[in-house]
Amino acid sequence: MFKNLKNDIPSSLVVFFVALPLCLGIALASGAPLFAGVIAGIIGGIVVGAASGSSLGVSGPAAGLAVVVLTAIADLGSYELFLVAVVIAGILQVILGLLKAGVIGYFFPSAVIKGMLSAIGIIIFLKQIPLAMGFDDQSNSVFSFFETTGQDTFLSLAHMTDFVSIGVVTITAISLAILLIWDKVLAKKNKFFKLVPGPLVAVIAGIIYQLLFSDSSSMFEIHGRNLVSVPVPESASDFIGQFTFPDFSQLGNTKVYIVAITIAIVASLETLLSVEATDKLDPQKRVTPTNRELIAQGIGNSISGLVGGLPITQVIVRSSANVMSGGKTKLSAIIHGFLLLFSVMLIPHFLNLIPLGVLAAVLLIIGYKLANPKQFIQMFKLGKSQFIPFVVTVVAIVATDLLVGIMLGLAVGIVTILINSYKNSHFLHIEDVSSGKSKVKMVFAEEVTFLNKGAIQRELASMPKNSDLILDVTKTRSLDLDVLEILDDFAITAANKNIDITLISEIGEFRNPQSYREIFGVEVFQSAH
Structure with missing residues (x-):
């Protein structure tokens, strides 16, 4: 020392x-x-x-x-x-x-x-x-900072x-x-x-x-x-x-x-x-x-x-x-x-x-x-997910006090995480449209929770008739029951729209499954890997 x-x-x-x-x-x-x-x-x-x-x-x-x-x-x-x-x-x-x-x-x-x-x-x-x-x-306490x-x-x-x-x-x-x-x-x-x-x-x-x-x-x-x-x-x-x-x-x-x-x-x-x-x-x-x-x-x-x-x-x-x-x-x-x-x-x-x-x-x-000022420029270059919580924290602390500003910044940070989680539940790949029949591959993330329901449901709803859908869950370690229920509901929709589904997982490969919950079971799926 x-x-x-x-x-x-x-x-x-x-x-x-x-x-x-x-x-x-x-x-x-x-x-x-x-x-x-x-x-x-x-x-x-x-x-x-x-x-x-x-x-x-x-x-x-x-x-x-x-x-x-x-x-x-x-x-x-x-x-x-x-x-x-x-x-x-x-x-x-x-x-x-x-x-x-x-x-x-x-x-x-x-x-x-x-x-x-x-x-x-x-x-x-x-x-x-x-x-x-x-x-x-x-009387203004000019010594204090907050x-x-x-x-x-x-x-x-x-x-x-x-x-x-x-x-x-x-x-x-x-x-x-x-x-x-x-x-x-x-x-x-x-x-x-x-x-x-x-x-x-x-x-x-x-x-x-x-x-x-x-x-x-x-x-x-x-x-x-x-x-x-x-x-x-x-x-x-x-x-x-x-x-x-x-x-x-x-x-x-x-x-x-x-x-x-x-x-x-x-x-x-x-x-x-x-x-x-x-x-x-x-x-x-x-x-x-x-x-x-x-x-x-x-x-x-x-x-x-x-x-x-x-x-x-x-x-x-x-x-x-x-x-x-x-x-x-x-x-x-x-x-x-x-x-x-x-x-x-x-x-x-x-x-x-x-x-x-x-x-x-x-x-x-x-x-x-x-x-x-260089700090503001650097945070802006890192994207909205970093810049918005940063700016909100700065403005809130200056306008109110330290703890209120921190809490507001943290709240915005949590909302940003939720939005990113909503967006990043899966990756969507359109592989082949030359034959006239679109072939779409969705690769699920490592962990898919109820927060991802909206994004997955939106993508499934946009699937055109007479198309092929590949659901790849080989990298997924946790799949929420809410998501399994969405997939079960979509199985009925897919049959009506003539959409062929192929499910690829470490458990095996399944063609047009009718019940994802029966295939995996929430507990079985979460512990199988």
């Missing part, structure tokens, strides 16, 4: 700078103490990072859970009681992992996962535009010109220039520029800019609301005082268990989706053990709940930042957790000098890479 330090340390810095404002912003959107988001980020990095089998996944507080958390705190009446639900949710996730429920993640089509990545890229990109312009409506609907994002975009800050625009432009030149030009010329990450240079430039213009009272000044905001403890006791502990006195409250089950299900699903997406981004194409991931997330959530943190999931925003920044192993996620811990303990004043415009520039680059 330590062989890739030259890659993992720079990547961990990028993930740290991406994670810090997200931890604070998600806590704000969740109606929880700001420090709760930082706690979740620390535990997600150190504890979950160490226990997980994912090489590149990064865990922390998830914006997709913000609405769930906000509602749960209100329903339960206190944050301390909510923490009990988080602890129980973690235990439930461990149980799910032991029951091997991680296999659920493998049932999501590739087109849906790619659509999720592109949609997240678009949302990341759109979310940064108001921040890059200096828009600072904190809300109940997309209205907050589009509202921010519609009104961002009302809050333009020359200082923020300037530092965003400077940061973008540094990132692009560092990555596209300097990194190719000298090894030094590969070792030092561009985002770190951009952050340093942002801090220097803030120190130069903080008291200038000029148009280039960046106000405090456009800076990172980390709680600043005055002493060690103040720091410890930021931790909140669960109230176990109401363990018998049924509402706690309802919230716990909700968190466990939503957090597990988001984690499994992120695992699938992160594995697709991995240049080495390593496969994360999903059951172990659920156990790791459960351990992390239980510990987070015990010390006052928000619920944790593997998060695609941070994970993709890790991949795009060149991370190689889980050490990157672990180091980012320690960086969060040390920064809020030792240098909170220093962190509060970082302009949000710098972080917006970093995320603009990441968002563009995830939603690269």
Whole structure:
């Protein structure tokens, strides 16, 4: 794991700078103490990072859970009681992992996962535009990437010109220039520029800019609301005082268990989706053990709940930042957790000098890479069965939220599978029409189910009078009773239309059979091969 330090340390810095404002912003959107988001980020990095089998996944507080958390705190009446639900949710996730429920993640089509990545890229990109312009409506939760609907994002975009800050625009432009030149030009010329990450240079430039213009009272000044905001403890006791502990006195409250089950299900699903997406981004194409991931997330959530943190999931925003920044192993996620811990303990004043415009520039680059237009072109070339679920997933996630978009994409994917199954139940070959009597050969697929009834019935109904039909089922391993009934009914139709049928199977060859069910028998046919 330590062989890739030259890659993992720079990547961990990028993930740290991406994670810090997200931890604070998600806590704000969740109606929880700001420090709760930082706690979740620390535990997600150190504890979950160490226990997980994912090489590149990064865990922390998830914006997709913000609405769930906000509602749960209100329903339960206190944050301390909510923490009990988080602890129980973690235990439930461990149980799910032991029951091997991680296999659920493998049932999501590739087109849906790619659509999720592109949609997240678009949302990341759109979310940064108001921040890059200096828009600072904190009631809008501009830190978060996913809300109940997309209205907050589009509202921010519609009104961002009302809050333009020359200082923020300037530092965003400077940061973008540094990132692009560092990555596209300097990194190719000298090894030094590969070792030092561009985002770190951009952050340093942002801090220097803030120190130069903080008291200038000029148009280039960046106000405090456009800076990172980390709680600043005055002493060690103040720091410890930021931790909140669960109230176990109401363990018998049924509402706690309802919230716990909700968190466990939503957090597990988001984690499994992120695992699938992160594995697709991995240049080495390593496969994360999903059951172990659920156990790791459960351990992390239980510990987070015990010390006052928000619920944790593997998060695609941070994970993709890790991949795009060149991370190689889980050490990157672990180091980012320690960086969060040390920064809020030792240098909170220093962190509060970082302009949000710098972080917006970093995320603009990441968002563009995830939603690269080339991906849309590639999916279009793969055909409708891939492109339609992909586009539906993208549009639905951007317009609604992550889980709704995924479910819609999955539904469209299932419909596509059903349509393809309807079409691909058999192959139709017209072999000879020169003698005036058409000869048609239908080769059935390996598995023919009730979903294929319509296609088979349509083709049989179109058979002309006085023709020959060859039904080839030699490759078929499973033939549904519904299809056998169609063939039995067609035997009567064929006799009336003077159609000669030859059935070819591994059992034997039959001429004008009257009952296919008697020849095979459903059970006999399915087990005969």
